[in-house]
Amino acid sequence: MTTTDRTAWRAALDRRARTTGLRGLAQRLRHPVRTCYPSSRALRRRRHRGEGRPSAARTFWGQEMTIALPEEVSVALHRRGFVDYDLTAFLLSHLRPGATVLDVGAHIGYYTVLAAALVGPGGTVRAFEPTPSTLTVLRRNAGRFPQARVVPAAVWSRRDELVLYDHGLGYSAYNSAFEARLPEAVRSRIPSDPFTAETVALDDYIRAEGLAPDLVKIDAESAEAHVLAGMRGLLTGPRPVVSLEVGDLGVAGAPAGRTLVDTLTAAGYEPWELRAGTPVPHRPRDHYAYENLLFAPAGHRLAPHEEAGPPCTT
Template structure:
């Protein structure tokens, strides 16, 4: 029986890897086939993916802050079309190498091998062992390799590049500093949507909380919403506790900020 299971698993892995090759989508070497299938089918973080499909329109400018290997970057590129623009930021060297492969030929997309923060120059960065999606600019007790990476402020980067319509931000506790570096963007009166992952433990290590992040953006005129099944907005929220219970998660929640 075990030998049959091994043969079936090997066949499934082969099919998924072949699918990924045809889709020109490269994955980290240790990614399980189930995660690959989710991304190849546009079903990774499905509720958030569904939301993006509703709010991103052709011609928009979208920022992917924490581009990782490019799942959302590729989605955004398709949604904004040839008249739109996507800028993806990823500081980790290995993730960036995959992001680069996964966006080759995407003429409306620019990728930047840089962290987004409240300063320009170099900052500390922590590569978490065995988890390419959890690297962070916030000191951590998890096994990690510390290195220096380049950083930029979104206000400076976007100064000559026009207005922003949608921002996706998933940088493992680095969100408060990134927000400080985009005061001009946040102070504009034009419509803007930000989809942000809020992770209580990472935010605590950064000296803040999800409630504080939500409150700071409410002061800028944003309303905060949970993201429900099918990409539907919840009633306005001031913290993520109820949203975490709804999603059955304890480590993070995705929140839509809308103005």
């Protein structure tokens, strides 16, 4: 991928991100079905009823993806073609061709597909996802890229079997071994069906596969501490950049975001936060709302990608 391609993709992302003012109105008028239909109220009713159907969307860079409306990540892809502007913009600027990416908690595969497109045929992407129904959609999306492989397992501190809870298609982004990161009023009205999945520790996996990851994206729905416990070797050996979802929502058994931040800083990592997709040094807080933080080995600046330059960890 050339610098020109990345510039064009970033411009496309920024256009899709405009949802207010005259530019946002113009976008809704140009694309009324994509941006306004189905309505948020209709989607919410369908989500509560557990309804859903496979559909298709195009990402901001033009890649076709299978989605599962009315699930909320799918809604974002249907309407805007991206999920989480900040993390998307960071990956677009920093992931180089040939890099190795581990997508922990891949869900339907948005970040798997984005990473595969950015690292190119010479790169490697591994997408970890345990939920059987979600795996069907993920496999369709990852299957478009030879460099991407799906691992049907939950990432944990060790190899084992784990009971997780499936909250139905509409709330599949919240499937977890813990209670859903949702308000109690919502949790009480949605399915919560237990299923058993195999688990894998990242240290064991990369040793068996002979991988040296450049980036690990972790979105494990309250299991982040267990994921980190199973990648101690990674944090002292290959030392990849880590993207970590935090958010203190009072989930029983899940440590506070500050505990996760302290775990990584104790391993010699420095925290960064994203502002308009640009990493800036982060000052640890005692409480975290939903946010994706970045962690890089101490002394390594998260400089933007250069075509002939080093991996994103330098």
